[in-house]
Amino acid sequence: MKVIDAHAHLVHNPAGLDQIAESGEFEEIWIMDLSGIGELAGYQFADQAEVLEITRRYPGFFRAYGFIDLDRDPPEQVRKLRDLGFIGLKPYKQLKPYSDPGYFPLYAEAEKLGMPILFHTGLIAQSRRYSGEVTRGFGPENMHPAYLASIAEAFPGLSIVAGHLGWPFWEEMEENYYYYANITGDISGYRKCIDRLPALLDRRAHDGTDRYFNEKLHFATDEFYGTPESNARALKIKHFWELYFELIGSVYYRWGAPEEREKFFRGNALKLLKESLKES
Numbered sequence: 001m002k003v004i005d006a007h008a009h010l011v012h013n014p015a016g017l018d019q020i021a022e023s024g025e026f027e028e029i030w031i032m033d034l035s036g037i038g039e040l041a042g043y044q045f046a047d048q049a050e051v052l053e054i055t056r057r058y059p060g061f062f063r064a065y066g067f068i069d070l071d072r073d074p075p076e077q078v079r080k081l082r083d084l085g086f087i088g089l090k091p092y093k094q095l096k097p098y099s100d101p102g103y104f105p106l107y108a109e110a111e112k113l114g115m116p117i118l119f120h121t122g123l124i125a126q127s128r129r130y131s132g133e134v135t136r137g138f139g140p141e142n143m144h145p146a147y148l149a150s151i152a153e154a155f156p157g158l159s160i161v162a163g164h165l166g167w168p169f170w171e172e173m174e175e176n177y178y179y180y181a182n183i184t185g186d187i188s189g190y191r192k193c194i195d196r197l198p199a200l201l202d203r204r205a206h207d208g209t210d211r212y213f214n215e216k217l218h219f220a221t222d223e224f225y226g227t228p229e230s231n232a233r234a235l236k237i238k239h240f241w242e243l244y245f246e247l248i249g250s251v252y253y254r255w256g257a258p259e260e261r262e263k264f265f266r267g268n269a270l271k272l273l274k275e276s277l278k279e280s
């Protein structure tokens with residue numbers, strides 16, 4: 001099945017993208033621009049121009065969310081990023097909790113322009129140590145899933161995407177999906193929680209939409225596309241989830257039925273995309 005990878009990254013000087021695009025495995029891949037961050041987990045990320053370049057080189061296949069610096073960018077930056085061609089926003093390692101009112105003008109602008117925001121939740125990769133000056137956040141403390149609930153209430157028209165299931169703040173994450181229609185999330189990373197996933201995907205939300213959680217969670221790899229190893233890993237992750245849905249889900253659970261599976265692998269992401277592409 002062709003799937004949408006709704007949360008991925010791109011390395012500097014990426015290689016092997018033609019093969020990925022022509023593999024027949026992916027319908028689309030959404031790149032989160034982390035060029036404001038520099039190096040992470042031993043990878044040098046693509047800069048903004050490189051990210052935009054591949055969205056132009058592979059139109060409708062690679063799409064991108066722009067890096068937004070919650071602590072320093074003015075609200076006008078949101079429109080700027082949209083005009084550059086980004087379909088959503090990606091903050092990272094900000095200094096204060098996501099729900100800090102100081103960030104609200106940016107969220108208001110994103111809501112107005114129909115720019116979804118993908119928020120990392122839970123544990124996070126370690127990067128540079130303290131060097132006498134604090135320019136961005138450390139650890140997961142400002143990235144609790146519960147902060148997204150505050151934003152969801154204040155901005156009901158904003159599409160909030162929670163990355164990675166919020167591990168280890170599992171309960172906060174689950175209540176977000178249960179109560180807030182405008183919070184969805186991706187499954188990338190933290191496969192440790194796989195034992196709880198079957199019940200989670202079959203949980204019915206109480207968010208006014210009568211959806212099950214498999215309609216609120218979508219497929220993503222969080223891979224750093226552009227190196228042979230990460231390109232191969234992305235395919236492996238895709239095959240893992242396909243087999244999981246087919247060989248376990250379809251046999252024992254409601255969420256494994258082909259039409260439910262389809263939502264997880266592409267339908268939910270397409271809904272999000274429709275919002276991003278709406279004129280505003």
Ligand SMILES: [Zn+2]
Pocket residue numbers: 007008009032163222
């Ligand atoms: Zn990521």
